[in-house]
Amino acid sequence: MIQKLSSDERTRQLAKLTGWQSIDGRDAIHRHIEFADFNEAFGFMTRVAIKAQEMDHHPEWFNVYNQVDITLSTHEASGVTERDIALASFIDSITV
């Protein structure tokens, strides 16, 4: 079973990512991204969706027009795991 990251390990991993932050009151990480328009935002979401399905690890996300809010957490570990870091790293890799 996958284990959630220790506090130190999470801090260390977050420092390598771009724009991800811990969420107050919840063991999860969050990033807000703004795109040029809806086309760009949904194109991004489609790339993440395909990757998420490949990883069998899915985001919680909200979109309105050019804005996307993404929350990552691992349900079965009740917290942030290496799977969340891997998906966050992918997201960073396709985002400016």
Add this chain to the structure above:
Amino acid sequence: MIQKLSSDERTRQLAKLTGWQSIDGRDAIHRHIEFADFNEAFGFMTRVAIKAQEMDHHPEWFNVYNQVDITLSTHEASGVTERDIALASFIDSITV
């Protein structure tokens, strides 16, 4: 400029839709939909995204795994208009 629907007109239009409800404290309509899995949920979102772009009228929506929460409102009218009803009708037409 597009006008928001009167209270009576909105009630009349909502009665024709499936599963849409007014939101307390906000001039918007909402529907929650559950799918079999993420593939089905994101497939649905992709169809709505293409339609929304065609209509130049976009949803606010949240997705986690097989669940989608959609909120419709027309920014420039500060409320629910016929554009929201048209997008909601399309959503109903592609949803069981």
